[in-house]
Amino acid sequence: GAGVSQSPSNKVTEKGKDVELRCDPISGHTALYWYRQSLGQGLEFLIYFQGNSAPDKSGLPSDRFSAERTGGSVSTLTIQRTQQEDSAVYLCASSSRQSIGTGRIYGYTFGSGTRLTVV
């Protein structure tokens, strides 16, 4: 598609339930990133995929959080046994490598996010 698509746009879940958040990156973008943004806060990096592998998972806050990517395209972020502190907007971004001018740079495009509310 033309942009990064995330679904659902809003999700309300009960404490203790598992949730899955989906990200469809821009076609051909090899890198995919997950961030989360709590109310009134900045963006917090969670995990980065290059193709189907995740070389950087350093931002995942606990072992309740996991993510996978299949076919070098769609990614799913799973949160198990959700807690109220998991309430946030979860943002996905994808990027491609572009050669511009004197160096290689990466263009990043963000989706509109999934607003997760744990009650």
Next chain:
Amino acid sequence: DAKTTQPTSMDCAEGRAANLPCNHSTISGNEYVYWYRQIHSQGPQYIIHGLKNNETNEMASLIITEDRKSSTLILPHATLRDTAVYYCIVRVGSGNTGKLIFGQGTTLQVKP
């Protein structure tokens, strides 16, 4: 940790230039400076990026000091729709990592 320092908030009159400063004193020679903005309830939007030279596009201009320790994003004629949080980011990692580390950004309020 974010590698940049920005003022928490700024005001600008509509139609005037908005100049948003950013300090990145520990930037490495191969790191680029990126600017993004986030309008309420939306994902961050790319504005501009640069390495050494000043850059200009249809949205803004980026002025990078010669020592690369600071930069300024310039919105030449701010409108009410430019009210947003503006993030100055230094891209970390080499090769394909390229994750963006966001700080708290500058909340720009454009006033009529």
